[in-house]
Amino acid sequence: MEKLKVSNVTKIYGNNTDKAMEMVLKGEDNEQIRAKTKQVVGVREASFSVEEGESFVIMGLSGSGKSTLLRCINQLIKPTAGHIYLDGQDLTKVSSQELIEIRRKRMGMVFQRFALLPNRTILENVGYGLEVQGIARKVRTEQAKKALHMVGLKGWEDYYPHNLSGGMQQRVGIARALATNPDILLMDEPFSALDPLIRQDMQDELLEIQKKLHKTIIFITHDLDEALKIGDRIALMKDARIVQIGEPEDILLSPASDYVARFVENVNRSKALTASSVMVKPRSVVYPKDGPRAALRIMEVHGISSVFVVDRKGALIGYVRAEDAAEAAEKGQRELDGIIQNDVPTAFDDTPLSELLDVLAYTKVPVAVIDEEKILKGVLVRGSVIAGLAGERRDWDE
Amino acid sequence: MNNIPRIPLAKWTDMAIDWLTVNYQNTTQAISDVLKGAIVGLQDFLISIPPELVIIVVALIAWWLAGKRIALFSLVGLAFIYNIQLWNETMQTIAMVIAAVSLCIIIGVPLGILTAKNMTAHRIITPILDFMQTLPAFVYLLPAIPFFGLGVVPAVITTLIFAMPPIIRLTDLGIKQVPEELVELGKSFGSTFFQMLFKIELPLARPTILAGINQCIMLSLSMVVIAAMIGAKGLGGVVWTAIQNLKMGMGFEAGVAIVIIAIILDRITQNLGKTN
Ligand SMILES: Nc1ncnc2c1ncn2[C@@H]1O[C@H](COP(=O)(O)OP(=O)(O)OP(=O)(O)O)[C@@H](O)[C@H]1O
Numbered sequence: 012m013e014k015l016k017v018s019n020v021t022k023i024y025g026n027n028t029d030k031a032m033e034m035v036l037k038g039e040d041n042e043q044i045r046a047k048t049k050q051v052v053g054v055r056e057a058s059f060s061v062e063e064g065e066s067f068v069i070m071g072l073s074g075s076g077k078s079t080l081l082r083c084i085n086q087l088i089k090p091t092a093g094h095i096y097l098d099g100q101d102l103t104k105v106s107s108q109e110l111i112e113i114r115r116k117r118m119g120m121v122f123q124r125f126a127l128l129p130n131r132t133i134l135e136n137v138g139y140g141l142e143v144q145g146i147a148r149k150v151r152t153e154q155a156k157k158a159l160h161m162v163g164l165k166g167w168e169d170y171y172p173h174n175l176s177g178g179m180q181q182r183v184g185i186a187r188a189l190a191t192n193p194d195i196l197l198m199d200e201p202f203s204a205l206d207p208l209i210r211q212d213m214q215d216e217l218l219e220i221q222k223k224l225h226k227t228i229i230f231i232t233h234d235l236d237e238a239l240k241i242g243d244r245i246a247l248m249k250d251a252r253i254v255q256i257g258e259p260e261d262i263l264l265s266p267a268s269d270y271v272a273r274f275v276e277n278v279n280r281s282k283a284l285t286a287s288s289v290m291v292k293p294r295s296v297v298y299p300k301d302g303p304r305a306a307l308r309i310m311e312v313h314g315i316s317s318v319f320v321v322d323r324k325g326a327l328i329g330y331v332r333a334e335d336a337a338e339a340a341e342k343g344q345r346e347l348d349g350i351i352q353n354d355v356p357t358a359f360d361d362t363p364l365s366e367l368l369d370v371l372a373y374t375k376v377p378v379a380v381i382d383e384e385k386i387l388k389g390v391l392v393r394g395s396v397i398a399g400l401a402g403e404r405r406d407w408d409e
Numbered sequence: 410m411n412n413i414p415r416i417p418l419a420k421w422t423d424m425a426i427d428w429l430t431v432n433y434q435n436t437t438q439a440i441s442d443v444l445k446g447a448i449v450g451l452q453d454f455l456i457s458i459p460p461e462l463v464i465i466v467v468a469l470i471a472w473w474l475a476g477k478r479i480a481l482f483s484l485v486g487l488a489f490i491y492n493i494q495l496w497n498e499t500m501q502t503i504a505m506v507i508a509a510v511s512l513c514i515i516i517g518v519p520l521g522i523l524t525a526k527n528m529t530a531h532r533i534i535t536p537i538l539d540f541m542q543t544l545p546a547f548v549y550l551l552p553a554i555p556f557f558g559l560g561v562v563p564a565v566i567t568t569l570i571f572a573m574p575p576i577i578r579l580t581d582l583g584i585k586q587v588p589e590e591l592v593e594l595g596k597s598f599g600s601t602f603f604q605m606l607f608k609i610e611l612p613l614a615r616p617t618i619l620a621g622i623n624q625c626i627m628l629s630l631s632m633v634v635i636a637a638m639i640g641a642k643g644l645g646g647v648v649w650t651a652i653q654n655l656k657m658g659m660g661f662e663a664g665v666a667i668v669i670i671a672i673i674l675d676r677i678t679q680n681l682g683k684t685n
């Protein structure tokens with residue numbers, strides 16, 4: 012179900028936006044608009060929609076308009092043009108009273124620099140959202156404690172923010188956003204201020220929490236690795252525009268522009284790529300009823316030293332080596348039974364390449380990519396894997 | 410330049426004051442009566458407490474807020490004032506300072522909030538504050554008399570004018586200094602205007618506002634002394650009499666008492682913001 016829809020949102024900073032808006036509509040570029048009207052375009056004509064329970068990542072370099080776009084969603088920034096729909100309701104049109112209600116009950120925000128109130132205890136910080144709703148202290152404390160527990164900070168209730176490390180402070184920030192049980196979490200570079208290792212822990216933890224709670228998350232980052240890890244889909248921003256929206260692999264494998272491609276260049280591809288994105292089609296397979304001669308022939312034709320054996324439905328049985336097939340052929344065997352090897356290295360479609368590199372390094376046979384029913388979907392050969400890691404995509408033949 | 414007629418600013422001012430006196434004297438007299446009752450009441454109350462008790466309580470407060478050394482200083486300093494028989498005058502002065510500072514806080518903090526929140530208010534009030542702070546006090550000391558008569562009331566009113574600007578400025582500053590992210594935090598969780606103010610902005614601005622109050626207290630003390638010229642009595646009154654009669658020793662004693670009070674008040678209020 013569609014939870015949030017951002018429709019043609021433009022935000023122009025300045026006090027005389029009409030002329031600049033006209034120029035945006037005419038498609039003139041930001042620099043020209045700034046030179047002519049002294050107005051700064053923060054976001055231009057951004058549209059996307061987010062499904063309930065989806066993690067939607069907005070990524071881009073500094074100044075590309077990510078924070079502006081995020082703040083348009085909860086109306087901390089009023090868009091100059093365009094609409095934001097939450098469950099079909101246009102937030103640009105609601106009264107300020109309604110807006111307060113929506114912010115209280117349905118949206119939680121997590122900030123880059125944590126934004127904890129230094130004069131309040133951890134528990135009081137987590138309870139802030141409940142407090143402004145006027146919820147009784149007892150209920151508030153209970154709910155805040157539950158949220159703290161969820162982020163692994165049980166026992167820290169009565170400390171102050173300055174007693175906690177950065178990673179712990181951001182857990183408090185997340186607990187605070189969860190405490191009001193909102194539908195949507197808005198996270199503006201929540202892990203950017205943390206050390207790389209802590210950062211990875213926090214990412215894992217967010218994924219854990221998300222598995223349990225199924226929130227709709229809008230997550231901002233300028234780090235592609237992080238985007239790939241967190242995002243069900245990713246929107247890439249450049250110069251105030253969204254230049255591409257897609258699933259992590261779409262972005263990696265078919266970058267829509269040079270800009271995206273350059274962004275993608277630096278990523279650690281083995282983490283992002285899954286087996287299915289670099290596998291090749293299993294053209295050459297044999298069936299158990301095929302004889303050793305047929306198998307040998309196929310291997311000769313394709314110039315390979317072993318071949319997969321599948322059953323009628325296409326489920327993987329094993330593989331046959333060229334030398335075994337040759338021996339069996341000499342002995343006059345008519346079937347492959349007896350020479351089929353079962354120790355095939357396998358992977359599922361969504362196994363990350365990073366987990367397969369070891370196997371790929373020592374295996375003499377290609378890795379078979381299968382689904383739950385053991386149906387052979389594809390084959391990983393070293394060439395295609397390396398090409399995938401190098402960022403190219405070709406139709407490789409074995 | 411010579412053929413431009415002289416601008417009669419003095420005459421206009423006189424006319425304005427006359428007009429205000431004629432039209433508003435009833436109002437200002439009414440205010441004056443209320444204030445006078447309160448201030449004199451406070452003075453009498455302070456004088457009625459046994460000095461030994463005041464000395465011990467102040468020393469304890471100083472100990473709690475500013476440490477042992479200031480506590481000891483308060484003990485010795487106040488005992489000295491008691492000994493040189495300036496106790497009642499000191500209490501009168503302190504009552505006026507308390508009255509002036511209370512009014513400064515009651516009026517100044519909301520004005521500071523207003524200027525922090527409203528650009529137009531900021532543009533109007535800032536130049537007025539500059540004017541209030543730089544205009545020599547003597548210039549408005551005298552015009553206060555037709556409105557409020559002689560004595561403690563015009564003294565407190567002129568002190569108000571002199572000592573309020575830092576509270577307004579520092580409240581404004583304190584609120585504007587609240588980090589943008591914390592303001593966003595408040596708004597994004599659905600805080601109303603007053604929730605923002607009382608749960609986020611004022612608590613975070615507290616140390617800055619307290620610094621403003623500290624400055625206000627020091628300015629009040631100096632002004633209350635000057636206001637002895639229009640009959641405010643207290644330690645300033647002693648200084649004033651001493652000057653008029655060329656009694657150096659008496660003037661010096663009162664001066665030392667003022668310094669002692671100033672140091673105690675300063676050290677205690679300086680540390681208000683640091684506790685918690
Ligand atoms: N209050 C403002 N007034 C004027 N221009 C602004 C304002 N806030 C942001 N901008 C401009 O709008 C553009 C987008 O800013 P934004 O903060 O949304 O970028 P960002 O992608 O979040 O960057 P970062 O990664 O540095 O946080 C920038 O050019 C910025 O200078």
Ligand SMILES: [Mg+2]
Nearest residue numbers: 077078079199
């Ligand atoms: Mg940003």
